[in-house]
Amino acid sequence: MALETDTMTKDPILKVDHLSMRFGGLMAINDLSFEAYRGDITALIGPNGAGKTTVFNCITGFYKPTMGMITMRQKAGKEYLLERMSDYEVNRDAKVARTFQNIRLFSGLTVLENLLVAQHNKLMLASGYTILGLLGFPTYKAAVGESIERAKYWLDKANLTDRADDPAGDLPYGAQRRLEIARAMCTGPEFLCLDEPAAGLNPRESLALNELLRSIRKDTDTSILLIEHDMSVVMEISDHVVVLEYGQKISDGNPEFVKHDPKVIAAYLGVEDVEVEEVIEQIEEIAPGDTH
Amino acid sequence: MEYFVQQLVNGLTLGSIYGLVAIGYTMVYGIIGMVNFAHGDIFMLGGFAALIVYLILLGLFGGVPIALALFIMILIAMLMTGLWNWVIEKMAYRPLRGSFRLAPLITAIGMSIALSNFIQVTQGPRNKPVPPLVSSVYDVFGIAISLKQIIIVLVTAILLTIFWYIVNHTPLGRAQRATEQDRKMAALLGIDVDKTISITFVMGAALAAVAGTMYLMYYGVIVFTDGFTPGVKAFTAAVLGGIGSLPGAVLGGLMIGLIESLWSAYFTIDYKDVATFSILAIVLIFKPSGILGRPEVEKV
Amino acid sequence: MANISQTNEAVSTNLMARALREAFYAGLVALGLFVLFVGLKTDQNILNELILVQRWGLLAIFVAIAVVGRFLTVAYIRPWFEARKAAKAAAPAVEREAGFVTRNFTLLAVLALIVYPPVMVGLFGFQGSLKWVDNFGIQILIYVMLAWGLNIVVGLAGLLDLGYVAFYAVGAYSYALLSSYFGLSFWLLLPMAGILAAAWGTVLGFPVLRLKGDYLAIVTLAFGEIIRLVLINWTEVTKGTFGISGIAKASVFGIWSFDVSAANNFAKVFGLPMSSAYYKIFLFYLALALCMLAAFVTIRLRRMPIGRAWEALREDEIACRSLGINTVTTKLTAFATGAMFGGIAGSFFAVRQGFVSPESFVFLESAIILAIVVLGGMGSLVGIAVAATVMIGGTELLREMNFLKQIFGPDFTPELYRMLIFGLAMIVVMVWKPRGFVGSREPTAFLRERKSVSGSFTKEGHG
Incomplete structure (x- = not known):
């Protein structure tokens, strides 16, 4: 109960209301509602096929949900209904950036170019929709300098400065993950969605990733929503966890609460509903007093 | 009404020829994801082979029963184009398999240019008219149906049935479908992928040869540039029906045949190809993967 | 020592046997391919009827070219290529200093183009x-x-x-x-x-x-x-x-x-x-x-x-x-x-x-332009200009080959072969260099040094 009152005081940046998504006969998301709070790292977890990536695609405009409402509230108070916007508008106007489960870099462009493409809209404006830039106006040059500075800042944060002039496709896997996050940050988002950022990383790369995420949280006011399978990452860095199973929310709260939620345990261990009570008892036996 | 039905019959005949050629495009596209631009010229080559075989028969025996002559023409033309396409695949496409997507497209265009000019050089640039092979016309309820139209529709139907059987009910067809789905996995499961692809090319060419023979019989003339326009129309048919889908290719072929003959009958013949291409564009704008094509789901 | 030379000999006789066998098959295939289209020619007689002209000699030449070509390829050319490849792989990769011409290619090309008309007028x-x-x-x-x-x-x-x-x-x-x-x-x-x-x-x-x-x-x-x-x-x-x-x-x-x-x-x-x-x-x-x-x-x-x-x-x-x-x-x-x-x-x-x-x-024009873009190397202006010069200039040159008439007789019109050779050249160049003449890409911005991006990283688009 204490938890409930706690959330009331928080300022939601993203509100998902009664979201449903149907693919043919398959209900990938079924009446899902949750909130992500400003300044938090919210984790979206759940077993394989629970519909996490579908939720992401609905938030970022790549899928049009069958039903429901997704509201993004910017710091300045402006609200956007994301389900009504195209994918690129979600980034450009609502300031929601994302990464992909299977990394999508511009592999033939250099690392620096990747970060410059991310600042497209700003640069486009500065270049007078190309025309002024083509004529060599100084405003454009200044804007490019600024963009390179921003790129440098994120290169440094992602520990990629040494590789700035190499093709993105040439980077090792962990560095590609970090570059993708850096690229998303270069769009200047208020809300960042990360789809399994730690998947496939070795422990050292994981560490570097955690560092990058922490610095995003510390040095910028970007809130983060992440899908993750690696529980150690989730428990370590997230403030708030939402658990999905079969497209429905089964738990919502702080990591500590979710960790001990019998429904979550059942979902991950895969037991029948009737056995949930048993599982709770077992947990109580193993670690009494740890639950509350 | 009779006029309309007459045009329907003409359209179906033409559409059968397009459909036969379209299958070659769609099969090759299905199995290696490549637009085989030279396929129209393979069709033309088939027509020329049939023409030469006909002249040989005429020279050797004076006259041959037309059914037998047609049978021999089709058979040799099929063998001939099959061999050509087998060699072409091996020399021009196989070395580029798995590389850059546009590279095989460019070699295919190069092959198309080379083939039509090869025929121009070896057979001369002029039209090659043949005396009508089949000339009987029947009157069915006031509609003139010629024997050649019957032959074309019949041969197409028979071939399609055989073909459909091969693809759906034989180990070869299974290998083809498996290669289409996942080439690497098919190879791991012991399917000889190279051979399967070769056979696909040979099969496509054989159907094109039949179409070429029918074309020669229907129009009574062939020229070295005849690969291009029917080739593009057949490709259009394949895309219209949904490239990669066999029934789609036939459906697309029939549709294009019908559009062409109905447009020529009721509007102006000058703009019949404009009509065909415009309808293609309109269909694709509303149905971006063709009529029977699987809609492409964008994987995010 | 004796042992090694023996195995070498065995390898080479093996190679020869294979080359002969493959040459034989190539001959058969060539015979099949060309028997109708080269061996016979459809022609119109005075009555405007189609007749067949027999050209078995020409067919024999085609088949002979296929046989000899295949034999040489298998027996000599391919081993030579493989040996060279092996030698290249064995030798340490030496970063060769780009020559004066390579470094200043664009400038030189523009200069050459500027002086081109006066030079031609002079000549x-x-x-x-x-x-x-x-x-x-x-x-x-x-x-x-x-x-x-x-x-x-x-x-x-x-x-x-x-x-x-x-x-x-x-x-x-x-x-x-x-x-x-x-x-x-x-x-x-x-x-x-x-x-x-x-x-x-x-x-x-x-x-x-x-x-x-x-x-x-x-x-x-x-x-x-x-x-x-x-x-x-x-x-x-x-x-x-x-x-x-x-x-x-x-x-x-x-x-x-x-x-x-x-x-x-x-x-x-x-x-x-x-x-x-x-x-x-x-x-x-x-x-x-x-x-x-x-x-x-x-x-x-x-x-x-x-x-x-x-x-x-x-x-x-x-x-x-x-x-x-x-x-x-x-x-x-x-x-x-x-x-x-x-x-x-x-x-x-x-x-x-x-x-x-x-x-x-x-x-055909669209196809030629597209071929030039792909042959030149997608995205590279210099590569494309080179490809245009080679492909268009090359086929124009074929028009000029009148001396061939002396070899093949007055009936020979080199122009006829122009597009045939153009098509074949497209195939050969593409098989030889699938990424075109210039496969790498120049980055548009850099922090420390400008490094070209190898063609193996760039994609080709799906749109």
Whole structure:
């Protein structure tokens, strides 16, 4: 109960209301509602096929949900209904950036170019929709300098400065993950969605990733929503966890609460509903007093 | 009404020829994801082979029963184009398999240019008219149906049935479908992928040869540039029906045949190809993967 | 020692046996391929009936070439290549210092082009230089411009356009029609043709650009054909297949004219003997200037956000959208810019020929331009210019091979073989270098040093 009152005081940046998504006969998301709070790292977890990536695609405009409402509230108070916007508008106007489960870099462009493409809209404006830039106006040059500075800042944060002039496709896997996050940050988002950022990383790369995420949280006011399978990452860095199973929310709260939620345990261990009570008892036996 | 039905019959005949050629495009596209631009010229080559075989028969025996002559023409033309396409695949496409997507497209265009000019050089640039092979016309309820139209529709139907059987009910067809789905996995499961692809090319060419023979019989003339326009129309048919889908290719072929003959009958013949291409564009704008094509789901 | 030489011998006899066997099969296949088409020729007799002419000797030559070629390939050429490859792999990779020519290639090429007309005039005289300046110089430059325009669509944005010739036609007919009907001048119509073509590009592009890959390819091909067919059939305006002739010549900025009757005729003003060479030389420099402008604009555009967005689009469209890039307008600008280049090249073509007809805008032209882009290396201006020179210049040279008549007899017309060889060359070059002459990509921005991006990382787009 204490938890409930706690959330009331928080300022939601993203509100998902009664979201449903149907693919043919398959209900990938079924009446899902949750909130992500400003300044938090919210984790979206759940077993394989629970519909996490579908939720992401609905938030970022790549899928049009069958039903429901997704509201993004910017710091300045402006609200956007994301389900009504195209994918690129979600980034450009609502300031929601994302990464992909299977990394999508511009592999033939250099690392620096990747970060410059991310600042497209700003640069486009500065270049007078190309025309002024083509004529060599100084405003454009200044804007490019600024963009390179921003790129440098994120290169440094992602520990990629040494590789700035190499093709993105040439980077090792962990560095590609970090570059993708850096690229998303270069769009200047208020809300960042990360789809399994730690998947496939070795422990050292994981560490570097955690560092990058922490610095995003510390040095910028970007809130983060992440899908993750690696529980150690989730428990370590997230403030708030939402658990999905079969497209429905089964738990919502702080990591500590979710960790001990019998429904979550059942979902991950895969037991029948009737056995949930048993599982709770077992947990109580193993670690009494740890639950509350 | 009779006029309309007459045009329907003409359209179906033409559409059968397009459909036969379209299958070659769609099969090759299905199995290696490549637009085989030279396929129209393979069709033309088939027509020329049939023409030469006909002249040989005429020279050797004076006259041959037309059914037998047609049978021999089709058979040799099929063998001939099959061999050509087998060699072409091996020399021009196989070395580029798995590389850059546009590279095989460019070699295919190069092959198309080379083939039509090869025929121009070896057979001369002029039209090659043949005396009508089949000339009987029947009157069915006031509609003139010629024997050649019957032959074309019949041969197409028979071939399609055989073909459909091969693809759906034989180990070869299974290998083809498996290669289409996942080439690497098919190879791991012991399917000889190279051979399967070769056979696909040979099969496509054989159907094109039949179409070429029918074309020669229907129009009574062939020229070295005849690969291009029917080739593009057949490709259009394949895309219209949904490239990669066999029934789609036939459906697309029939549709294009019908559009062409109905447009020529009721509007102006000058703009019949404009009509065909415009309808293609309109269909694709509303149905971006063709009529029977699987809609492409964008994987995010 | 003895052992080794023995095994060597065994290997070589094995190789020979294999070579012979493969040569035999090659001969059989060649016999099968050519027996009907080379061994027999369909000809018309006096009664206009088709008869067959037998050419078994020629067939034997074809088969012999296949046999010998295959034998040499298997027995000598392939082992030699493999040995060289092995030697290369064994030797330490030495970073060879780029030579003077390689480093300054662009500058040298431009200089060579500037001195090209005077050199040709010096070598062949005014009349003799016509062919070299016009057929080689101007024609190649037109193709370079076309290919650079298509490069923006295919090479940078990764959109496969098989109907590029449509915009070339729009440019050419815009000039031909507007100058014949309204008497507008070349200098006004040159940019106008570009703008009109770009407008057409936008209009045609808008509905089709959400199509992907081969669907886009066939629809662009269809549009190309539609435009050509309209040009053929809309006879009241375009005069159909007769084409439009007597198109006004360009003038030197309206100051000097090249019309023989005009008072300000170039030759008259300067008191020179009359010759059509002046006009051609003027056109050559004009084409060169337009090409330089096109190159300048392309290089600039690549460093603009729009240029980077094009390349990003080629690499990954979904990622582009996730970064807030409106891919529809990005594609449209690529399409329109490419079309504009095509339109300008088209109006230039019209002014050079003085005549346009739908014949010049067939699919084959689109295919040739696309081939130049791909053979040159998608995205590389230098590679594309080299490819245009090799492919167009090469086929033009084939027209000049009259000495072959001495070898093959007077009936031999080398021109006939021009497109055959062109097609075969496309295949050979593509198999030899699937990424084109210049496979690498120059980055548009750098922090410390500019390193070219190897072709193995760049993608080719799916749009």
